[in-house]
Amino acid sequence: MRTHGTLARIPHSVMTASNIVVDGLTKSFHVAERRAGALGATVGLFRRRRRTIEALKGISFRLADGELLGLIGPNGAGKSTTIKILCGILEPSAGHCEVGGLVPWRERIRHVARIGAVFGQRTQLWWDLPVIESFELLRDIYRVPQARYRTTMDALISMLDLQRLLDTPVRQLSLGQRMRCEIAAAMLHEPRVLFLDEPTIGLDAVAKLAVRDFVKTLNRERGVTVILTTHDMHDVEALAERVIVIGNGSILADGSLSALRRGALAERRLLVFFANDIAPTEIPGASVRRWEGRSAELSFDPRVTSAHGLIAHVTSRFDVEDVHLDEPPIEEVIARFYALHAIDA
Amino acid sequence: MSTALRPYQAVFRARFSLLMQYRAAALAGFGTQCWWGAIKIMVLAAFFRGAGATPMTLRQAIDYIWLAQALLTLLPWSVDPDVARMVRSGDVGYDRLRPLDTYGFWYARAVARRTATPLLRAIPMVLTAGLLLPLLGLSEWALSPPAGWNAALLFAVSLVLVVALAAAVSTLMEIITVAALSERGVNMIMGGVVIVFSGNLIPLPLLPDWLQPFLQLQPFAGLLDTPLRIYSGLFSGSDAVIALGRQALWVMVLAAIGRAAMARVMARLQAQGG
Numbered sequence A: 001m002r003t004h005g006t007l008a009r010i011p012h013s014v015m016t017a018s019n020i021v022v023d024g025l026t027k028s029f030h031v032a033e034r035r036a037g038a039l040g041a042t043v044g045l046f047r048r049r050r051r052t053i054e055a056l057k058g059i060s061f062r063l064a065d066g067e068l069l070g071l072i073g074p075n076g077a078g079k080s081t082t083i084k085i086l087c088g089i090l091e092p093s094a095g096h097c098e099v100g101g102l103v104p105w106r107e108r109i110r111h112v113a114r115i116g117a118v119f120g121q122r123t124q125l126w127w128d129l130p131v132i133e134s135f136e137l138l139r140d141i142y143r144v145p146q147a148r149y150r151t152t153m154d155a156l157i158s159m160l161d162l163q164r165l166l167d168t169p170v171r172q173l174s175l176g177q178r179m180r181c182e183i184a185a186a187m188l189h190e191p192r193v194l195f196l197d198e199p200t201i202g203l204d205a206v207a208k209l210a211v212r213d214f215v216k217t218l219n220r221e222r223g224v225t226v227i228l229t230t231h232d233m234h235d236v237e238a239l240a241e242r243v244i245v246i247g248n249g250s251i252l253a254d255g256s257l258s259a260l261r262r263g264a265l266a267e268r269r270l271l272v273f274f275a276n277d278i279a280p281t282e283i284p285g286a287s288v289r290r291w292e293g294r295s296a297e298l299s300f301d302p303r304v305t306s307a308h309g310l311i312a313h314v315t316s317r318f319d320v321e322d323v324h325l326d327e328p329p330i331e332e333v334i335a336r337f338y339a340l341h342a343i344d345a
Numbered sequence B: 001m002s003t004a005l006r007p008y009q010a011v012f013r014a015r016f017s018l019l020m021q022y023r024a025a026a027l028a029g030f031g032t033q034c035w036w037g038a039i040k041i042m043v044l045a046a047f048f049r050g051a052g053a054t055p056m057t058l059r060q061a062i063d064y065i066w067l068a069q070a071l072l073t074l075l076p077w078s079v080d081p082d083v084a085r086m087v088r089s090g091d092v093g094y095d096r097l098r099p100l101d102t103y104g105f106w107y108a109r110a111v112a113r114r115t116a117t118p119l120l121r122a123i124p125m126v127l128t129a130g131l132l133l134p135l136l137g138l139s140e141w142a143l144s145p146p147a148g149w150n151a152a153l154l155f156a157v158s159l160v161l162v163v164a165l166a167a168a169v170s171t172l173m174e175i176i177t178v179a180a181l182s183e184r185g186v187n188m189i190m191g192g193v194v195i196v197f198s199g200n201l202i203p204l205p206l207l208p209d210w211l212q213p214f215l216q217l218q219p220f221a222g223l224l225d226t227p228l229r230i231y232s233g234l235f236s237g238s239d240a241v242i243a244l245g246r247q248a249l250w251v252m253v254l255a256a257i258g259r260a261a262m263a264r265v266m267a268r269l270q271a272q273g274g
Helices: A012-016 A037-046 A079-087 A108-112 A131-141 A146-160 A175-187 A205-222 A233-239 A257-264 A307-317 A330-340 B002-019 B023-050 B058-070 B081-089 B102-135 B149-180 B184-197 B209-217 B219-223 B225-231 B237-267
Strands: A018-033 A049-064 A068-072 A094-099 A115-119 A193-197 A225-229 A242-247 A250-255 A268-274 A287-292 A295-300 A320-326
Touching: A018 A079, A018 A225, A049 A079, A049 A094, A049 A225, A049 A250, A068 A079, A068 A233, A079 A094, A079 A115, A079 A193, A079 A225, A115 A175, A131 A146, A131 A175, A131 B002, A146 A175, A146 A205, A175 A193, A175 A205, A193 A205, A205 A225, A205 A233, A225 A233, A233 A330, A242 A257, A242 A330, A250 A257, A257 A330, A268 A307, A295 A307, A307 A320, B002 B102, B023 B058, B023 B102, B058 B102, B058 B225, B081 B149, B102 B149, B102 B237, B149 B184, B149 B219, B149 B225, B149 B237, B184 B219, B209 B219, B209 B237, B219 B225, B219 B237, B225 B237
Parallel strands: A068 A225, A068 A242, A115 A193, A193 A225
Antiparallel strands: A018 A049, A018 A094, A242 A250, A268 A295, A268 A320, A287 A295
């Protein structure tokens, strides 16, 4: 396991109470390679070249009951593979993991009865059936008693605003509506652990907010443990107290988002609006990112240059109308982080 | 017992009621099957006219053809298109998320397909061939009643075993589809094999005598030939009971193979999409 030295470690007290234990998980896939051209295809009939892809190269982490973990990383980093192993869909090549004391792929039926999962790019609802019939089918599949189902359903309907969607066939729902239903479907049997694999992919801003609010409520108010993968850093910012960055099948960082920010891209930015056109010039203690007549964007390292010192300097030198202090957007922090670790995003 | 089976019954019910909605397809299929049935009967009648001793009478052959047409969709000659789509999209992984025995889950779904669609097709076919044709004065070409009360009862039992066997073959085909990531190879091979060896293409009794022992031992006879021979009295008494036993045996063998194959395939599942 590789961890990023500058990031906060998990306190030991949390580790002992962990609900999810992942130890040295590896997964390799064998892919048959095709040779190019007609000759290559003919040769391929007799001799297949097989390539091994190491999707996971020893992943370890622990997660306590009620934690909300964001798994991030570029495409192909191993996020979904990790989730699929934790869900019991895939068997790892080596390593160990337990969720609530069960080994997912070995005790699959008991394990999956206690977890919920949503894969943003797939659907677990029956395409041609009205939403309510999918829910009732899932109720029977998970053997949820009718009274229990009624209560859970009522809560989900009001939290996710589903009432008007229930009688609509799934294929007629918009993506945002469908995702709300998918999440409800994953929660019908009241799982204690919820896996969300890119739950906001392709959603508009309103639907994204609805999904985030719901996940936050589940986690904060009902204590559901959530593992979330996403490419949308705003999801992570809004939801996750803890982030694990996966790249090339290994864990690159494990800690809070602010720790990740400090380690990768600690700079701050100062936006200055001038009263009149000013020609670009050097500013001590800061570098100029952009300077266009009446506005300029400066970046500085807060450990070297103090923000108020820089503002004092700028306002004394020029006729300044307004200043705005900012941090780099989280996307940029992550991109910098990937670049630092030389992973292709 | 009832709560243990509840999920599987629910899967069956949902799939069954969904498939019962495809009425237009059933109507079109009914038309085609009547047409093919009529052509096959005319061809056979021509052969029978020139033949000496035949292993079955023309009367029995006509019943065989009509029933084979009526029960066509019971034959597992192609992979459920919905399953094929799930395999290609990777949604098949979701089935592993259900707290169910995946083989039982898929088997229940296959049973629904092997009952809903055939029901929609068989009822109008039997009514047409058995009631409408005599009313039109074509009794000679119509489907006649079973060979007797015993034959009728054993035929019903055999039909139940056909559903069980067809679902076992379907599920096995689906498992191969998962392993191959495509349904095309399975459809290509099974299409031909099932149509020929079940007796749908040419009634099995009309095939050469030296082939008969093999034809009776292979599993696909139990998909069609067995109940049809019982219906028209070609199998009766202990022959019929042995034939039912063979059907049941193949159900168990294919289910055991399917179960083992599924465990293997799922253990080395390589879900797509990283």
